[in-house]
Amino acid sequence: xxxxxxxxxxxxxxxQTLSLTCVVSGDSVSTHSAAWNWFRQSPSRGLExxxxxxxxxxxxxxxxxxxMGRITVNADASxxxxxxxxxxxxxxxTAVYYCVRExxxxxxxxxxxxxxxxxxxxxxxxxxxx
Amino acid sequence: xxxxxxxxxLPVTPGEPASMSCRSSQSLLHSNGYNxxxxxxxKPGQSPQLLIYLASNxxxxxxxxxxxxxxxxxxxLKISRVEAVDVGVYYCMQSLHTPLTFGGGTKVEIK
Numbered sequence: 001x002x003x004x005x006x007x008x009x010x011x012x013x014x015x016q017t018l019s020l021t022c023v024v025s026g027d028s029v030s031t032h033s034a035a036w037n038w039f040r041q042s043p044s045r046g047l048e049x050x051x052x053x054x055x056x057x058x059x060x061x062x063x064x065x066x067x068m069g070r071i072t073v074n075a076d077a078s079x080x081x082x083x084x085x086x087x088x089x090x091x092x093x094t095a096v097y098y099c100v101r102e103x104x105x106x107x108x109x110x111x112x113x114x115x116x117x118x119x120x121x122x123x124x125x126x127x128x129x130x
Numbered sequence: 131x132x133x134x135x136x137x138x139x140l141p142v143t144p145g146e147p148a149s150m151s152c153r154s155s156q157s158l159l160h161s162n163g164y165n166x167x168x169x170x171x172x173k174p175g176q177s178p179q180l181l182i183y184l185a186s187n188x189x190x191x192x193x194x195x196x197x198x199x200x201x202x203x204x205x206x207l208k209i210s211r212v213e214a215v216d217v218g219v220y221y222c223m224q225s226l227h228t229p230l231t232f233g234g235g236t237k238v239e240i241k
Binding site for chain 1 (some may be wrong): 160162163164166168170177178179180183184189221223225228229230231232234235
């Protein structure tokens with residue numbers, strides 16, 4: 001059974017860097033059949049996809065355009081974990097942050113695999129305040 | 131891609147059916163013939179959980195009273211007979227276009 005254990009500070013000062021880690025058990029971050037995502041949720045912005053990393057003989061990264069330049073998602077295969085770094089935070093970055101595995105299945109009668117968010121961490125409430 | 135869900139709130143009587151809508155600003159139909167649309171349920175105090183993928187496929191463990199339908203830009207999630215355990219916020223999410231985007235949610239509550 002795949003589980004994701006999130007950790008990180010619940011309070012970050014404005015202009016500083018938000019850093020969260022997600023430890024994976026029951027799967028490998030280096031698997032070729034999954035991707036590793038970060039989402040956040042706030043009353044004002046709803047559920048928001050932030051970015052992901054995945055390994056297909058090398059590491060790939062996708063980020064939401066609105067956070068480009070501030071966000072980094074990294075994976076550490078030796079520790080089987082992945083992380084989120086968000087720089088220059090403001091109170092608008094206050095949210096519950098989730099790490100999520102994007103698992104995959106083959107789509108019948110096609111050459112494609114379909115990816116969906118099948119395992120979610122419990123969420124970390126992060127408040128940006130001085 | 132903007133996802134729009136309706137209604138915002140859906141009060142239901144146990145045993146009665148429920149239906150909710152999700153519309154996308156762009157087609158979610160992939161060239162492989164499948165719609166890249168998922169439904170998630172977030173129960174109170176919990177993380178979202180996957181219910182339906184590829185618009186109409188129930189994930190493992192999801193009861194048969196849940197069904198998804200639709201194609202292109204219009205999608206529907208139906209619950210044939212609502213139970214008390216079904217309360218929460220239902221979200222649709224598209225994964226055909228990046229960034230991945232969610233609808234604002236439909237909150238199902240028991241009358």
